[in-house]
Each structure stands twice: as structure tokens, then as C-alpha cells.
Amino acid sequence: MKRTTAIVVGAGPAGSACALSLARKGIECIVLERGQKPGEKNVASFVLLTDVLKHLVPDFMEDAPLERAVTEESVILLGRNDVVNIRARYYGHLKDSSAFTAYRGKFDAWLAGKAEEAGAQMITGATVTDLIIEGGSVRGVRVGDDELLADVVVGADGVNSVVAEKSGLVSRQDSSM
Ligand SMILES: Cc1cc2nc3c(=O)[nH]c(=O)nc-3n(C[C@H](O)[C@H](O)[C@H](O)COP(=O)(O)OP(=O)(O)OC[C@H]3O[C@@H](n4cnc5c(N)ncnc54)[C@H](O)[C@@H]3O)c2cc1C
Numbered sequence: 719m720k721r722t723t724a725i726v727v728g729a730g731p732a733g734s735a736c737a738l739s740l741a742r743k744g745i746e747c748i749v750l751e752r753g754q755k756p757g758e759k760n761v762a763s764f765v766l767l768t769d770v771l772k773h774l775v776p777d778f779m780e781d782a783p784l785e786r787a788v789t790e791e792s793v794i795l796l797g798r799n800d801v802v803n804i805r806a807r808y809y810g811h812l813k814d815s816s817a818f819t820a821y822r823g824k825f826d827a828w829l830a831g832k833a834e835e836a837g838a839q840m841i842t843g844a845t846v847t848d849l850i851i852e853g854g855s856v857r858g859v860r861v862g863d864d865e866l867l868a869d870v871v872v873g874a875d876g877v878n879s880v881v882a883e884k885s886g887l888v889s890r891q892d893s894s895m
Contacts, residue, residue, distance in 0.1 A: 722748045725859055725868040726838075727846045727881050729756035733874030734829040735774055741836035748868075749830070749838055750861060752845035757826030766818045766825065775832055783824035788817035846875065849884040856885055 724740050726733045729751035740747040753759045765788055771778050788808065795802040808817070834840050850858040850865060858867035859881075873881025882888045 719858075719865050719867055721858075721867040722746050723868060724748070724870045724872065725750060725866060726872045726874055727859065727879075728873070728875035729753075729830045729833075729840060729842070730760075730826060730874060730876060731829060733872070734826065734833045735770070736872050736874055737833035737838035737840075738774060738829070738836050741833060741838040744837075747838045748866065749833065749840045750844040750846055750859065750866075751830075751840065751842045754843050755827055756830035756840070756842070757823040760822035760826060763819055763821050764825075766820045768816050768818065772816075775829075781828070782820070783828050784818040784820050786819050788819060846880055849881065851885070856881075 723746040726737045726740075726747060726749045729737075729749050733749055733751070734756065737747050737749045763785070766784070768778065771782075775782070790805060790807050792806075793804045795804075830840055844861045846859045846861055848860040849856050849871065850860060850867065856871045858865060859871060871881060873879045873885070873887075875881055878890070879888070883890050
């Protein structure tokens with residue numbers, strides 16, 4: 719049975735940021751992502767606030783797949799008969815390069831690439847289906863019939879996390895409610 723130091727489940731922003739940080743410290747790390755490539759399952763665009771990214775990838779402006787700088791936000795309050803629109807312009811954001819629109823598909827793939835460049839191993843098309851638990855501790859994961867052991871398993875598999883559920887940290891919500 720294969721063994722590594724750290725398994726990260728999920729190559730979304732949290733998983734790739736974690737893998738990048740581990741790999742930079744020289745910690746052997748395998749990322750398991752169910753999509754055929756990171757970001758494949760996410761077609762949405764989003765607003766990227768770069769406060770954390772600036773520390774993680776200081777030169778992100780050089781090659782991150784950013785679309786446009788965010789310069790204005792609106793808060794729209796809907797009443798029964800009225801609409802109030804509060805618009806805010808952020809010239810500071812432009813100066814500091816702190817908020818951008820981006821596509822998750824492209825951004826997730828880019829950040830995962832940074833983790834790989836740093837030395838993390840990315841395995842795609844790998845859906846974690848269960849955990850290996852011995853003596854009350856998580857010892858590894860199952861991907862179908864395959865097993866992978868590790869000193870640490872990081873659950874970065876999103877809101878319906880298999881890792882969180884199978885480790886007993888959360889119970890799956892009753893969808894009939
Ligand atoms: C409608 C909406 C709009 C949003 N807009 C914004 C925004 O504009 N800006 C912003 O910063 N945030 C926004 N968010 C929040 C943002 O989407 C989340 O905070 C972010 O996606 C969390 O990242 P994550 O890496 O924890 O999880 P996810 O992005 O969910 O990534 C989880 C990854 O794990 C993989 N995975 C899942 N299960 C398994 C498994 N069993 N085995 C292997 N891999 C698995 C998935 O394929 C995925 O790649 C929005 C959220 C929603 C719902």
C-alpha cells in the first residue's frame with residue numbers, strides 16, 4: 719500500500735493553497751482531485767480578493783488568469799415598491815491591485831499548477847470515497863478499491879466534504895428537510 723506524508727483531498731482554492739504551502743516546506747504531499755483537471759467542475763466566475771494570494775504567490779499579477787480589476791460595487795436593497803442602489807467606487811483597489819474578476823475553471827487550474835511547480839503531486843480523476851480509520855485516527859483514504867496512507871489527511875473537498883463526514887466531524891444534512 720502506498721504511503722505519503724500528507725494527502726490533500728480536493729484541488730479547489732483551499733486544497734491547492736494548502737498543497738503549495740506544504741510543498742514549499744519540503745513536505746511530501748499528494749493532492750487527489752475528482753475532476754479530470756482542477757477547476758473542471760466549476761464553471762462560475764467570481765470576485766477574487768487577493769489579500770491572502772498576495773502572500774502565497776507574491777508575483778501573481780505576472781501570470782494569474784485574471785479578467786478585470788474590480789473598481790465598483792453595488793448594494794441593492796429591494797423594497798415592496800422601491801429599489802435603493804448604493805454604489806461604491808474603489809480607486810484604492812486599482813492602486814493596490816486587490817480585487818479582480820476571474821473564472822474558477824482557469825483560476826483553480828493555475829493555482830494547482832503553482833502547487834505542482836512547488837513539488838506537490840496532483841492526481842486527477844480520483845474521487846475519495848472513504849477514509850481509513852485505525853484506533854480513532856485517520857490513517858489514509860480510499861479511492862474506490864485503491865488505498866493511500868498518510869501521516870496527515872487534509873479535507874479540502876468543499877461544502878459536502880466526504881472527509882468531514884467520514885471522519886465524524888459533520889453529519890450529512892438530511893436533504894428531505
Ligand atoms: C454562488 C456562490 C458565489 C460565490 N462567489 C464567491 C466570490 O465571488 N468570491 C469568493 O472568494 N468566493 C465566492 N464563493 C465562495 C467560494 O466558492 C468558496 O469559498 C470556495 O469555493 C471554497 O473553496 P474550497 O477549495 O474550500 O472548496 P471548493 O471550491 O468546493 O473545492 C473543492 C474541490 O474538491 C473536489 N472534491 C470534492 N469532493 C471530492 C472527493 N470526494 N474526492 C476528490 N476531490 C473532491 C472538487 O472537485 C473541488 O475541486 C461563492 C460561493 C457560492 C456558492
